[in-house]
Amino acid sequence: MGEGGEAREQGVSQQSETDSEESGRKAGKRRRQKDEAGIAFMLMLMASFGIAEGVVAGFLTGQVMDQILVLAFVGILYYTALLAGMELCRRQRGWFYEKAGNYRQIAFWHGLTCAGALGMLFLPEFARPLLVLSMGMAIISNSFLGMLFGLFHGMVYALCGQGDIYSFLCSILLAAGGCLAAYLLEARENLPWKAVFLFLYTFVDVLLFSYLAHKGILEWDVLALGAGNGLVSCVAGAVLGPALHRRILEAPKEQVERILQEDFGLVQDVRNFSKIDYEHAKKVSRLAGACASLVGADPDVASAGGFYYRLGRMLGEPFVENGVALAKSSHLPRPVVEILSEYYGREKLPSTVESAIVHIVDSLVAKFEVMKAETQSNSWNQDILVYQTLNENSAAGLYDRSGCSMNMFLKIRDYLIKEAGLL
Numbered sequence: 001m002g003e004g005g006e007a008r009e010q011g012v013s014q015q016s017e018t019d020s021e022e023s024g025r026k027a028g029k030r031r032r033q034k035d036e037a038g039i040a041f042m043l044m045l046m047a048s049f050g051i052a053e054g055v056v057a058g059f060l061t062g063q064v065m066d067q068i069l070v071l072a073f074v075g076i077l078y079y080t081a082l083l084a085g086m087e088l089c090r091r092q093r094g095w096f097y098e099k100a101g102n103y104r105q106i107a108f109w110h111g112l113t114c115a116g117a118l119g120m121l122f123l124p125e126f127a128r129p130l131l132v133l134s135m136g137m138a139i140i141s142n143s144f145l146g147m148l149f150g151l152f153h154g155m156v157y158a159l160c161g162q163g164d165i166y167s168f169l170c171s172i173l174l175a176a177g178g179c180l181a182a183y184l185l186e187a188r189e190n191l192p193w194k195a196v197f198l199f200l201y202t203f204v205d206v207l208l209f210s211y212l213a214h215k216g217i218l219e220w221d222v223l224a225l226g227a228g229n230g231l232v233s234c235v236a237g238a239v240l241g242p243a244l245h246r247r248i249l250e251a252p253k254e255q256v257e258r259i260l261q262e263d264f265g266l267v268q269d270v271r272n273f274s275k276i277d278y279e280h281a282k283k284v285s286r287l288a289g290a291c292a293s294l295v296g297a298d299p300d301v302a303s304a305g306g307f308y309y310r311l312g313r314m315l316g317e318p319f320v321e322n323g324v325a326l327a328k329s330s331h332l333p334r335p336v337v338e339i340l341s342e343y344y345g346r347e348k349l350p351s352t353v354e355s356a357i358v359h360i361v362d363s364l365v366a367k368f369e370v371m372k373a374e375t376q377s378n379s380w381n382q383d384i385l386v387y388q389t390l391n392e393n394s395a396a397g398l399y400d401r402s403g404c405s406m407n408m409f410l411k412i413r414d415y416l417i418k419e420a421g422l423l
Helices: 003-060 065-093 095-099 103-122 130-140 143-159 165-184 191-213 220-259 265-273 275-295 299-307 319-329 334-341 353-370 379-395 406-418
Strands: none
Touching: 003 065, 003 103, 003 143, 065 143, 103 130, 103 143, 130 143, 130 165, 130 191, 130 220, 143 165, 165 191, 165 220, 191 220, 220 299, 265 275, 275 299, 275 353, 275 406, 299 334, 299 353, 319 334, 334 353, 353 379, 353 406, 379 406
16 A cells, blocks of 8 residues: 555544544533433422422411411522532532432432421421431431431421420431431441430430420420430431441442443443444453452452443543543442543552452553454463563552552463453
8 A cells, every 4th residue: 555545544544533532522411411401300309399398397287378488488598508519519529429329319318308307297396306317318418418408307397386496406416416327327336336325315415405495394205205216216227327328338339230231321322432442341341340350359340440441532632531520420430430530540540459450451451452463373472461561560550559469460460361361
């Protein structure tokens, strides 16, 4: 082929690559717009639940229309500030990816707490286990939101005439106790003692403010209400707290299974962007998952990280920043997003065994893909390439912070040489 032919072929190749990047950008933009619309819908749904709680509570307690309108406007103002705070937290601090799999979890629990709060209207003023509602929201989101939700429920009770200032102050401390319980119950160690603490905290809180509300008189029925409230709080906390924490920890596994399915939107975007990149991603995903299983790491996270490792190529430079942004907008689990943020150690070194595995596998697969066919047929040269690549990366300190031990490293190397089928 002459120089003119080579130049034309190179120009066509460059144009094709440019078209693929442009297609990837458009697909990523559409995906982000769809996700933003879904988040906006969930936020509006949460606001509707909150406003409805105030209005329904007003009707249930026989409030006049003016008071019901006040409850509705209080709900609007309160949830405007709350939802704005959620969005700021999501955009600026990445909180969404650290605590919740998606906004459906938060919206579901929020709707549940609103319904529960309405049911508590019919309980005596010091018998409402607000600590449980606040704790659940703090676990599923964060302590800031847990506290705000607890305060809002207490505010609705106060505006509906369900208690005086002392009852409201009691609600504030119960909401704060729920946020504290969310942290206490992250670990199951000493669970009985934590349950005892929740009981005593609730019991003393009720006794203190009921004593003030009744002008220094403490009656037996108040003791019973405090004990009942404390018992419900400690039992629900001991059962519900660990269950919700476990649910959040298990969420990434469920998400990983979903984001690797052929019908997942981002998988389709990768396939439409480039068939070569798609086949590369599938191979890295398969080998990374196998290596992770071999050394006791998380095969699901490694598989997903391997598939999406080159996601930033769809949007062009800067690969790391664009890949992470697209992964977040597509709601990929946080451990997977973390692997993408450590792409080839450009901005930070691999910090987990799964990230180190993905880096090892991707670098080797990429080198085998560019080798000439006659070199690939020589198994001795293949072994040398694996040894050389891994030794160079290890000597450069790329895996020093990953927690990948020498024993793990040797197991991975032997598997890639003998069983992986890199060709």
